[in-house]
Amino acid sequence: MRQPIGVIDSGVGGLTVARELMRQLPKERFIYLGDTQRCPYGPRPEDEVRAFTWQMVNYLLEKEIKMLVIACNTATAFTLEELQEQLSIPVIGVIEPGARAAIKVSQNKRIGVIGTEGTINSKAYPNALRAIDAKIRVNDLACPPFVPMVEDGILEGAEAEGVVARTLTPLKEMNHIDTLILGCTHYPLIRHLVQKEMGDHIQVISSGEETAREASLILAYHRALNTSNEQPVHEFYTTGDIEKFRVVANSWFEDPVQILELVELEGTRSSA
């Protein structure tokens, strides 16, 4: 099937998921839509996140996508179930893949989760983990300073290390987890700092990598893999500043972004 796969995110964070999708599924064509203008979704109320997410979904459905990936933990927490029920194409989110990967690697069944306030307050990760294994104990922690820091490009140095150390202190003090889920797509960019702070004995799981793996399975399961060997040309759309988006995307992908356009959704300003 040559139809594209749609990827939605609250902003640029989901590009870490898109990059992994492109790496693990190099024959597939992707259409990415980031709601940069209204990012972050983390602190927003559930109703608002649901409304914004549906706007993005409807935009991509017109492009005849064969699968939808919700590359945003907050949007996944609030909308995955209803999207799976109401769309006729497969829909996957970033939460369950991270949960299943953590269950696979954890030996002591004590799993840590870090994410935005929205994701952590939703209890989506503990629910996903305990639905599979009731004996799992979860230590979760909202890390509000991480997304703004990553968006500002502060990924190294004393300031970044200090923020990570201070923020993770409550999790370190509990100290019994053997696995930590990065429950926000921005966090893989500071994975090295998190790993250093938590220690080498902690296995750090990136939900994005795991989501790409599961997208690959679901495509194969539906016999919907693209069998053509033509080099796919991906498309990127943003509700916010195009040039800022281009700079971030080009710094994360091997090849420069070719197709990048501004999109106006209900309530976003085209002159952003």
Add this chain to the structure above:
Amino acid sequence: MRQPIGVIDSGVGGLTVARELMRQLPKERFIYLGDTQRCPYGPRPEDEVRAFTWQMVNYLLEKEIKMLVIACNTATAFTLEELQEQLSIPVIGVIEPGARAAIKVSQNKRIGVIGTEGTINSKAYPNALRAIDAKIRVNDLACPPFVPMVEDGILEGAEAEGVVARTLTPLKEMNHIDTLILGCTHYPLIRHLVQKEMGDHIQVISSGEETAREASLILAYHRALNTSNEQPVHEFYTTGDIEKFRVVANSWFEDPVQILELVELEGTRSSA
């Protein structure tokens, strides 16, 4: 859904997959059928493997399984597609999960595969890998001495190390892979020897662990997870010697096997 999950294998090798399934899906009840009397399937012609596999499948379908796991690489290579087409329940094999996991971790796109003659000659792994990524280069190698050695319980010491070293020599000489798939369910039992022989820079993938992870996803995707918190009691069936099977199973599982019975399939002897 409280119905059990069926697991079939040519013998006891698939118990490594069953163990991972039980660990990653602790609420689920499993029914395992091993065709120990006619093991190994690796050197058998395709028609015979297909006939034997269908006998096992029909036996488990009467037990109203909600999903089937083919925990044998040879049987997966020869029957997965027709079983997926003809059964109304989800069917997963051990080959694609190993392939997808390897694609996820490989950086240089050069992947090694070891397995039985049947699995390697079928080219099932190279086909699965290249269906996803045409640029992947595969070095595969049949390792006929490994299954008999593992079945004889030789998992340590100079003899085992010598056999592993001699057998893997052709693969080491090619020397460019960064990832190696254990394409036979017996091989996780000598994983430490394979890792030592190949070197720490090679990432070794166990198809069994990856299959359990994907089974978890497919169950969730079909909303067929068991939500009850009752401790499940698993059932084991073998076409061969019950006491030999019990010794192996009890050495691999934390809890002793409770239900273990002899099964007669067409062509197997009940007095085996």
